[in-house]
Amino acid sequence: MNLKDKVALVTGSARGTGFAHAMELLRNGVKHVAMLDLATSPGTESANKLNMEFGQGRAIFVICDVTKADEFEAAFAKTVKEFGGIDIVINNAGILNESNWKLMINVDLNAVVQGTMLGMKYMGKNSGGKGGVIVNISSAAGIDPSAWYPVYVAAKHGVIGLTRSFGLPYHHEKTGVRIMALCPGVVTDTAMGEDGGHDLGPFVDYELALKDIRTQSIQKPEVVAKALVEIIQQGRSGSVWISEGEESVTEVFIPDRFTLIASSRKQHYSDI
Numbered sequence: 001m002n003l004k005d006k007v008a009l010v011t012g013s014a015r016g017t018g019f020a021h022a023m024e025l026l027r028n029g030v031k032h033v034a035m036l037d038l039a040t041s042p043g044t045e046s047a048n049k050l051n052m053e054f055g056q057g058r059a060i061f062v063i064c065d066v067t068k069a070d071e072f073e074a075a076f077a078k079t080v081k082e083f084g085g086i087d088i089v090i091n092n093a094g095i096l097n098e099s100n101w102k103l104m105i106n107v108d109l110n111a112v113v114q115g116t117m118l119g120m121k122y123m124g125k126n127s128g129g130k131g132g133v134i135v136n137i138s139s140a141a142g143i144d145p146s147a148w149y150p151v152y153v154a155a156k157h158g159v160i161g162l163t164r165s166f167g168l169p170y171h172h173e174k175t176g177v178r179i180m181a182l183c184p185g186v187v188t189d190t191a192m193g194e195d196g197g198h199d200l201g202p203f204v205d206y207e208l209a210l211k212d213i214r215t216q217s218i219q220k221p222e223v224v225a226k227a228l229v230e231i232i233q234q235g236r237s238g239s240v241w242i243s244e245g246e247e248s249v250t251e252v253f254i255p256d257r258f259t260l261i262a263s264s265r266k267q268h269y270s271d272i
Contacts, residue, residue, distance in 0.1 A: 001133055001178075001232055004029035007083045009076065011066050011115060012093030014041035017137075017188055017221040021090055022046075024225035026054045030088070034079040036064040037093070066093045066111035067103070076118050085130070088232065089119035092137045098201025101151040108155035109162075112136050116166055116179065124175035131176025133232050136163045138181045140244055143252060146186075148200055148209040156183075160240055164254070167238025178237040182228055183252070185244035188219045217245035 008025050012018040014037035022033045033050065037043045043061035050059040060082060064075040079086055091112045097104045116134055123132035141149065142156030163181040172178060200209050227249035231241050240252045 001088075002029070003088075003229070003232065005031045006087040007032045007034075007079065007085055008088035008090065009034045009036065009079050009086050010090040010092055011036045011064070011111070013037060013090075014043040014046045014061070017184065017224050018090075018092040019046050020221035020225035021092060021228050022059065023050060023053075024222070024229050025088070026050060026058055028229050031058070032083045033059045034075070034082070034086075035059055035061050036066070036075050037061070038065055039063045066115065067106040069114060072111065072114055073118060076122050080122060086119070086122050087130075087132045089115060089123070089132070089134045090137065090228065091115035091119075091134065094137065094139075096149060096152050096198040096200075098149055098151055098203070099199045101201070104151060105155050108152065109158045112159050113162060116162060119179075120166070120171070120175050120177050123177050126174050129176070132178075134177060134179045135228060135232060136179070136181045138163070138183045138240070140183050140186050140242060142181070142183055143240075143242065148204050148213065150203075151201075160254075164238050164240065169237075172237040178235070180231055180235045180237065181240045182224070182231060182249075183240065183242040183244075184224045184227075185217065185219045185242075187213060187216045188221060188224060219243070219245055 008030050010018055010022050010033060013022045013035040022035055025033055035043055035047050047059040047061040062075045062078055064071050066072050093111060094108045095104055119134040121127055123129040125131050136159050138159040139156040141153045142160045146153050160181050163179050167179040200206055223246060224243050227243035230249050241249050242252050243249045
């Protein structure tokens with residue numbers, strides 16, 4: 001996809017990695033960005049920063065709690081009304097709160113499901129749109145297990161399953177919408193507990209968990225945002241990508257069970 005003059009909608013984009021996504025999209029030619037976030041977020045200030053750098057009217061802040069279905073769809077409708085359509089949807093909003101795991105699942109998985117469906121509804125060729133791209137932000141925790149945040153891992157694994165399924169040719173050919181997952185490293189912008197903004201819940205030793213987490217490479221939001229742009233430009237529908245540390249974004253190949261079973265049987269018979 002050539003990003004020039006496209007319209008993007010990014011959830012959870014008032015700060016952190018979401019803000020970096022919005023900025024990098026504008027830097028690479030996107031014409032307008034709708035920045036969705038909570039009313040309590042610094043969304044207005046963040047949109048003003050982008051407008052000062054890239055030109056007035058390039059970014060708008062839309063108040064939206066992605067766990068509220070009506071608000072979420074209204075945000076899509078407002079973006080279309082303001083900019084004439086949507087070409088790119090980034091389902092980025094997420095939290096890590098093992099104590100309030102129901103809310104976490106609502107934000108990290110259920111809202112991504114709705115954001116994906118809304119993206120297909122508003123961009124799909126089968127519903128009058130012109131196609132587009134959806135990137136669902138999962139995590140390295142969506143690929144590997146972790147003792148420190150098991151429900152977060154479950155939600156992020158769900159995002160990958162959702163993306164791979166909606167990204168299959170049946171949906172892509174019908175809608176013209178490519179759907180991909182981006183998995184940033186778990187420790188992005190000191191997000192895992194350094195600022196006290198995350199809750200690992202009652203089942204782990206917090207200090208032990210944090211000691212282990214701090215051994216991982218800290219990743220800057222700008223690195224993840226560059227990875228986002230790269231996969232929008234070149235990624236195939238249904239693909240899963242990981243961006244960890246300072247390494248280049250890399251596609252993750254997940255073998256199907258038939259390949260695994262055949263390989264296991266082949267190894268079994270070769271050992272006899």
